[in-house]
Amino acid sequence: MAETDVIIGLEVHCQLDTKSKLFCGCDTDYRSDGPNTHVCPICLGLPGAMPSLNKRAIEYAMRVAKALNCTVIPESEFSRKNYFYPDLDKAYQITQYDKPLAEGGYLEIESDEGGERKIRLTRIHVEEDPGRLVHMGNVERGKYSLVDYNRAGIPLIEIVSEPDLRSPKEARKFLNKLRATLEYLNVFDSDKEGSLRVDANISIVGSERVEVKNITSYKGVEKALTFEITRQKNVLRRGQRVDRETRHFLESRGVTQSARSKELENDYRYFPEPDLRPLHVQSWVKDIVLPELPDARRERFMAQYGCSLNHARTLTGELKLANFFETVVSSDPKGLSTLAATWIADTLIGELNYRDMHLDPVDPESFTGLVHLLKAGTITDKSGVEVLRVMLDQRLKNETREIPAAIVARLNLAKTAGDTGAVTTAIEEAITENPKALEDYRAGKAGALNFLVGQVMKKTRGKADPGELNRMLIEALRKREA
Amino acid sequence: MAEKSIVFEPEDRYNAFLTVCNKPPHTDGKLAGIAVAVKDNISTRGIETTCASRILKGYVPPYDAHVVGLLRKSGAAIAGKTNMDEFGMGTTTENSAFGPTLNPCDTGRVPGGSSGGSAAAIAAGMVRMALGTDTGGSIRCPAAFCGITGLKPSYGRVSRYGLIAYANSLEQIGPMGKTVTDVSTLMEVIAGYDRHDSTSHNKPYTHTPKADIKGLKIGIPAEYFGPGVDPAVAGVVKKAIGRLEELGATTVPCSIPSMEYALAAYYVTCTCEASSNLARFDGVRYGPAADTKKQWHDAYQEVRRAGFGTEVRRRIMLGTFALTSGYYGKYYAKAQVARENVRKDFQRIFDGVDVIAGPTMPTVAFKLGEKSDPLSMYLADILTVPANLAGIPAISVPCGKADGMPVGLQIMGRHFDDERVVDVAYAYEQAVI
Numbered sequence: 084m085a086e087t088d089v090i091i092g093l094e095v096h097c098q099l100d101t102k103s104k105l106f107c108g109c110d111t112d113y114r115s116d117g118p119n120t121h122v123c124p125i126c127l128g129l130p131g132a133m134p135s136l137n138k139r140a141i142e143y144a145m146r147v148a149k150a151l152n153c154t155v156i157p158e159s160e161f162s163r164k165n166y167f168y169p170d171l172d173k174a175y176q177i178t179q180y181d182k183p184l185a186e187g188g189y190l191e192i193e194s195d196e197g198g199e200r201k202i203r204l205t206r207i208h209v210e211e212d213p214g215r216l217v218h219m220g221n222v223e224r225g226k227y228s229l230v231d232y233n234r235a236g237i238p239l240i241e242i243v244s245e246p247d248l249r250s251p252k253e254a255r256k257f258l259n260k261l262r263a264t265l266e267y268l269n270v271f272d273s274d275k276e277g278s279l280r281v282d283a284n285i286s287i288v289g290s291e292r293v294e295v296k297n298i299t300s301y302k303g304v305e306k307a308l309t310f311e312i313t314r315q316k317n318v319l320r321r322g323q324r325v326d327r328e329t330r331h332f333l334e335s336r337g338v339t340q341s342a343r344s345k346e347l348e349n350d351y352r353y354f355p356e357p358d359l360r361p362l363h364v365q366s367w368v369k370d371i372v373l374p375e376l377p378d379a380r381r382e383r384f385m386a387q388y389g390c391s392l393n394h395a396r397t398l399t400g401e402l403k404l405a406n407f408f409e410t411v412v413s414s415d416p417k418g419l420s421t422l423a424a425t426w427i428a429d430t431l432i433g434e435l436n437y438r439d440m441h442l443d444p445v446d447p448e449s450f451t452g453l454v455h456l457l458k459a460g461t462i463t464d465k466s467g468v469e470v471l472r473v474m475l476d477q478r479l480k481n482e483t484r485e486i487p488a489a490i491v492a493r494l495n496l497a498k499t500a501g502d503t504g505a506v507t508t509a510i511e512e513a514i515t516e517n518p519k520a521l522e523d524y525r526a527g528k529a530g531a532l533n534f535l536v537g538q539v540m541k542k543t544r545g546k547a548d549p550g551e552l553n554r555m556l557i558e559a560l561r562k563r564e565a
Numbered sequence: 566m567a568e569k570s571i572v573f574e575p576e577d578r579y580n581a582f583l584t585v586c587n588k589p590p591h592t593d594g595k596l597a598g599i600a601v602a603v604k605d606n607i608s609t610r611g612i613e614t615t616c617a618s619r620i621l622k623g624y625v626p627p628y629d630a631h632v633v634g635l636l637r638k639s640g641a642a643i644a645g646k647t648n649m650d651e652f653g654m655g656t657t658t659e660n661s662a663f664g665p666t667l668n669p670c671d672t673g674r675v676p677g678g679s680s681g682g683s684a685a686a687i688a689a690g691m692v693r694m695a696l697g698t699d700t701g702g703s704i705r706c707p708a709a710f711c712g713i714t715g716l717k718p719s720y721g722r723v724s725r726y727g728l729i730a731y732a733n734s735l736e737q738i739g740p741m742g743k744t745v746t747d748v749s750t751l752m753e754v755i756a757g758y759d760r761h762d763s764t765s766h767n768k769p770y771t772h773t774p775k776a777d778i779k780g781l782k783i784g785i786p787a788e789y790f791g792p793g794v795d796p797a798v799a800g801v802v803k804k805a806i807g808r809l810e811e812l813g814a815t816t817v818p819c820s821i822p823s824m825e826y827a828l829a830a831y832y833v834t835c836t837c838e839a840s841s842n843l844a845r846f847d848g849v850r851y852g853p854a855a856d857t858k859k860q861w862h863d864a865y866q867e868v869r870r871a872g873f874g875t876e877v878r879r880r881i882m883l884g885t886f887a888l889t890s891g892y893y894g895k896y897y898a899k900a901q902v903a904r905e906n907v908r909k910d911f912q913r914i915f916d917g918v919d920v921i922a923g924p925t926m927p928t929v930a931f932k933l934g935e936k937s938d939p940l941s942m943y944l945a946d947i948l949t950v951p952a953n954l955a956g957i958p959a960i961s962v963p964c965g966k967a968d969g970m971p972v973g974l975q976i977m978g979r980h981f982d983d984e985r986v987v988d989v990a991y992a993y994e995q996a997v998i
Contacts, residue, residue, distance in 0.1 A: 124628050128845050130621065130729040131608040131630060135763050165841050165888070169861050174844030227857060230849065352888035354897055357733035357838060358725075359763050 089312055090292075091254050092246035093304075094282040096239050097265060098212065099143045100272045104236035105211045106134030106177065111237055114276060118217070118231035126236035128172030133358045140238035141364060142371075143270040144184055144209045147240060149371050150268055153188030153207055157365045161209075161356040166349050169230050170214040178210035178241075180353045184362070190264070191378065192256045193396065195249070202257055203245040212237040234277075246284065251308035254283065258301055259400060263377045266402040274441070285311050287319060291327035295339050298332045307332040311339050380405055388412065388420035397428040403442050404432075410447040411454060423454050430468060434475055444478045453487040465545035466496040498548050506552060509542035510535075510559045524560055532556065568592075573600050573644045575692075579667040579676070581685040584613050585645040594640030596754060601636055602686045602695035605646040606653055607738060608727035609633050612643065616729050617661035618651045620846045620872025622853060630727020631762065632696060632738050632755040639754045644692050647682030651874045652843065653700050653731040655679050656945050657936060658707070660876045665933060670712060670971060674930040677710030679703040683741050684711040694747045696755070698728060700736040701831055702925075702949025705961035708741055709973025710930035712963045714748045714990065715741040719981045720956030721766040723752075724759030730842040732835035733764075735953040745962060745991040749774050752983065772984045774991035779813030781989065782918040788824045789923025789948055789975075797967035802924040805964035805974045805993060809922070812992055819914045819921070823906040824951060830903035831950040832943060833887055833896050839877075840884030846872060879939065907954045915979045920989055924948055925961040925973030948975065958983040962990035964997075 104111055107125035124132040148155050162180035183206040194200035214232035242261065248254045258281065265271035272278060280299050285308060286292040293315065298307050315325050330339040375383070377399050384395040384405075399405045408427050412419045431450070435442060453474070457467045470490045477484045491497055513535050514521055520538075523531035532553075539552055570590045577585065583605050591598055603609060606616040608626040610633070615621040629637070636643065650660035658681025659665040666681040668674040669689040676685040680697030684707030687695055697704040699717035708715030716739045723738045730736070740751030749772060756770035785806065790799045810816060821827075848855030848868035855864035873881070887896035914921060927948055936942040952959035957980050964974035974993065978986040 124626075127850060129608075129626065129628070129851070130614070130616075130624070130845070131606075131626070131727040132628075133726050133762055135761055163841050165844060167844065167847065167862065167865060169847075169849055172845065172850065174847065175841050350890050352841070352885065352890070352893075354837060354841070354888055354893070357764075358730075 088288040089249055090246045090286050090288060091248035091250075091308060092284040093244045093248065093254060093257065094284075095242045095244075095258065095261060096280040096282075097242070097261075097271050098275065098278040099140050099238040099240060099270055100275075101137060101140050101143060101238055103137055103139075105137050105140050105209070105238035106236055109236065113233035116233070118229070118233060121233040122235070126172065127232055128174075128235075134177060134356075136359060137238065140209060141184070141362065142367065143238070143268075144207060144240045145364065145367055146268045146270055146371055146373065147242070147265060148185035148188065148207050149368055150264055150373055150376055151188040151190055151204055151207070151242070153185035153204060155185045155365045155368050156182060158182065158361050158363055159184045159208075160361040161359045162353045163356050165352040168213070169228070170216050170232075170235075172214060172232055172235050176211060176213060177356055177359070179208035182361075183208035184364075190244075190257065190260055192253065192260050195252060200253075202247045205243040205245055207240055207242050210239050210241060211235070212239050246286075251305040251312070254308055255301065255305045258304055260377065262301070263400055263402065267374055267376050267380075269374070283308060283311075285315070287312070287315050287325065290315065290319060290325045293325065293327065294329045295332050296329060296342070299334060303332060303334050306337050307339060310337060314339065384408075388416065388424065390420070390424045394424040394428045397432070398424065401442075407442060407445070407447055407450075411451045414451060419451075419454055419458060422458055426454055426457070426467070430471065434468075434471055438475060438479060440475060440479060445475070446484075449474060449484070449486060456487055456491065460548070461498060462491055462496050463498055463545055463548060465540070466491070466498070469494070469496065469545070496544075496546060498546055506539065506543060506547050506555060507559075509539045509547075510552075510556055512542060513538040514559060514563060521560070521563060525564065532560075535560075569598065571598050571600060571642045573642065575686075575689075577691070579669050579672070579685045579689055580664050581647055581666050581676075581682040581689065581691065582645045583615060583617060583648050583661075583663055583682070586612065586643055589642035589644055591642040592637070592640050594638060595750070596636070597640030599641050599694070600644035600692045601641040601751070602644050602647045602683055602692045603633060603636075604649055604680050604683050604695070604697050606649060606698060606729045606731070607633060607696055608729065609643060609646065612646060614646060614729070615662075616652045617649045617663055618872065618874065618877070619662045620852050620869070621729075622662075624851045626727075628727065630738075631724035631759045633727065635754050636696075641754070647680070647686055647695060649682055650679035650703075651877050652729070652839070653679040653698060653703055653736070654839070654876050654880055656702070656706055656942050657931060658682060659933065660874055662874055667933075668711060668930050671930070671969070674932050674970065675710065675935075677707030677926070677930060679707075680715070680741065681707045681711075684708055684713055684715070687711070687713045687741055687743055694740060694742040694751045696738055696751070697741045698736055698738050699949075699953065700732050700835060701946045701953050704739045704741060705925045705949050705959060705973065705975060706946075708961040709925035709963075709971065709975075712971030713741060713743055714745050714960065714962050714994075715739065716748050716752060716960045716983065716987065717952060717958065718752065718756065718770075718983050719768075719958045720953075721764055722768055722770065722958070722981065722983060723755050724757070724762040724765045726759055726761040730838070732838040733842070734838060735831070735835055745774055745960075745987060745994045748960070749987050749991070752987070756983075766981070768981055770983060772987065775988050776992040776995045777813075778809065778989055778992045781809075781814040781920070783809060783814050783816045783989075784819040784914050784918035784921040785816050786819050786821045786824075786914070786921060786923060788821050793944065793947065794924060794927040795929070795967065798924050798926070798928060798972050801965040801967050801972040802922075802974055806922055808996055809989065809993060812996055814989075817918050819918065821907070821910045821914070821951065823903065823910045824947070826903040827907055827951050827954055828943065828947055830900040830907070831946070831954055832883070833900035834904065834954075836880045836884030837888050837897050837900075838884070840881045840888065843873070843877065843881055848872075876939065904954045907951055908956070911951070911955045911957060911977075919978070920986060921977040922989075923975055925975040929967050929970035929972060952977050956980055958986050960986045960990045962993055964993065
């Protein structure tokens with residue numbers, strides 16, 4: 084799909100990882116507790132309760148504003164967004180409307196063509212999360228719905244981008260970069276379920292804009308946008324018009340669905356929140372000390388560890404991964420960095436994704452042990468992968484965990500360097516069993532040698548040192564020729 | 566501290582109370598054992614709080630308003646919850662879902678509102694002091710009509726935390742009492758900063774009223790004695806001001822041109838805020854429950870239609886309309902400009918005078934049922950709303966009678982100069998005793 088004609092803007096809502104809620108002292112760590120246990124008169128919107136602002140949440144939001152090069156506005160204010168819904172305890176959400184905390188700014192992402200591209204931001208504002216409904220059955224045909232106000236009052240920031248994104252892939256990159264930045268700033272925990280929600284505005288050049296709401300995962304963004312672009316292009320191809328509308332993304336089915344027209348008629352009747360005073364926090368900006376951010380760390384990884392651009396990008400794309408890498412190489416930065424970068428950015432990530440497994444449970448010390456074994460030439464790359472798989476599976480199945488050296492010993496994976504006996508036998512067997520390959524080799528076909536290497540590796544269960552094997556195999560073939 | 570209690574079993578002939586606490590507990594302190602009545606829009610832990618509305622029938626708050634906590638700490642005994650116009654919307658206490666309160670001075674007349682229950686309870690001698698709330702005159706009007714004293718404090722002087730909001734930017738909780746001293750004493754207990762109310766200020770009130778007003782300059786705004794003000798009432802108030810002059814004060818004529826827009830600015834602001842504040846009453850969390858078998862929006866409509874009285878519904882609709890996109894600039898934004906003009910007018914006048922004096926209400930208490938159309942009722946607030954728009958302190962102190970009914974003298978002061986308006990009221994009270 085040629086996507087030069089696609090225009091995408093995102094509105095990203097992120098929960099700020101504060102200890103207490105935005106307008107009351109309730110603990111934000113509600114996910115493992117029962118419904119309606121993290122509530123008080125304020126976040127339940129009981130009659131007479133008033134909000135009092137959590138300064139830490141504002142400070143967190145300002146860290147983000149500074150990191151994203153935004154301008155903090157000298158006077159910002161909170162407004163009420165009025166609408167009825169059972170999860171909204173006060174029947175209005177305290178948010179920011181015409182005087183947001185910060186405006187402007189940008190985030191750099193890797194463009195689809197390679198190189199960096201600045202995605203401009205419109206604004207960042209602070210608001211409270213509503214509670215949530217739990218539908219018994221499904222929304223349409225469920226018997227009833229229950230409401231849980233634990234989430235009500237969790238601080239959110241909404242980051243609004245300009246319509247600068249050109250493809251679903253770029254949107255995904257934007258989100259990944261944003262997530263990394265927020266994590267580096269220590270204001271956001273992407274592991275928490277529902278901590279990020281995205282609304283997307285999508286249009287085909289010259290056509291109406293459609294807002295897709297309710298995207299709740301990183302993968303979902305790419306899926307929803309891809310679906311919506313195809314839908315809009317099909318509409319246009321049929322010679323019809325794309326309606327300006329709001330659609331919901333149904334994550335389970337991977338489709339967007341037109342929102343009922345009733346919801347479109349919402350007039351939020353914004354007006355300034357009379358119970359809170361305007362914010363004058365611009366002077367805080369200078370006191371905010373930013374930590375090293377993803378771009379800076381990527382450059383450092385290239386300079387300090389000699390990482391390739393791709394490896395550095397992958398490793399610094401997640402705070403935990405970057406920290407993991409630096410822990411692993413800390414014992415011998417010079418010796419281990421190249422090997423560790425490859426083994427983490429390529430092998431480990433691949434194996435984790437395959438298992439749908441998180442990095443957290445991987446013990447950096449064990450992993451370092453594995454890299455040391457590879458570095459010392461004790462095991463081959465192929466055996467290394469096998470050891471890693473055992474390590475991850477033990478972790479996943481909650482079995483007794485062995486150190487890499489123990490796995491190598493138990494599975495007899497040590498490289499058979501010097502043990503010409505086993506390798507020689509295997510070589511002889513391989514050549515004898517594959518006369519066609521011998522013939523091809525003699526005929527000068529390059530693939531024949533590789534085929535035979537593969538056969539020998541199979542017989543030695545990968546323990547043969549690849550360099551040594553190559554040398555021995557060529558020698559054996561030369562002998563046969565004689 | 567040993568738990569004590571008093572016996573409170575008044576004969577409530579005026580329907581002043583919605584809830585009576587017969588054996589209210591109390592501790593030691595400044596108000597030890599004194600029965601204090603609390604308007605029913607102020608949250609009281611464990612005591613039903615309805616705002617005189619069916620929509621909150623049965624609602625028992627799990628927490629105390631900040632001022633109620635302060636009352637309890639001061640040793641006061643919470644004697645009960647007083648009747649009011651539903652959610653504070655009214656000037657007569659006739660808009661109560663639980664029947665009107667009668668004026669103890671003449672049971673054929675209204676006690677004023679919206680804090681009519683508190684005023685009547687004091688006027689009838691059931692309690693010495695009570696808490697009221699004043700959004701556009703709701704403390705001062707019933708104080709004037711019932712012949713007692715009531716103070717609307719400066720905006721920010723008393724925490725609103727726990728006051729069930731009607732119009733947040735205008736209203737204050739304030740003391741009402743038989744005498745200025747009672748009002749001052751109660752003010753001392755309730756004033757001060759509260760971290761739960763971001764609009765409250767660290768301005769505690771520790772003051773003993775002083776009767777010396779020699780050299781005091783009093784502004785007399787022409788608008789407070791103009792058309793619409795009952796000449797009999799104006800006459801009584803002028804005489805009272807003459808009394809203040811005898812005590813050594815001088816008067817300065819002045820004018821508040823912005824008053825022309827004050828009433829409109831007031832009603833736009835309060836209805837807008839109310840439409841948002843009252844949206845939470847949906848039957849999901851408290852009050853009479855919504856029908857869970859219906860679609861939520863149908864259930865909401867049903868609960869709200871049945872739960873709110875006519876005046877409340879009228880104001881919600883007015884406010885909803887005024888905030889609708891496209892009308893915001895025409896109404897709400899304009900009202901804020903008018904409000905700023907009122908504030909500036911007061912500032913200008915206070916450059917030359919210490920306080921401003923005039924009648925609290927343009928008339929004496931209405932007869933029950935007399936004000937049947939809403940607009941003529943709204944017009945009765947003309948002399949009280951300017952103080953709310955400007956956020957300044959204003960007190961009403963009894964100053965005689967017209968047609969046999971009490972008349973209130975209103976003293977307004979600079980923002981946070983609550984002590985001064987109390988002193989002037991005290992000087993008058995002491996002079997006429």
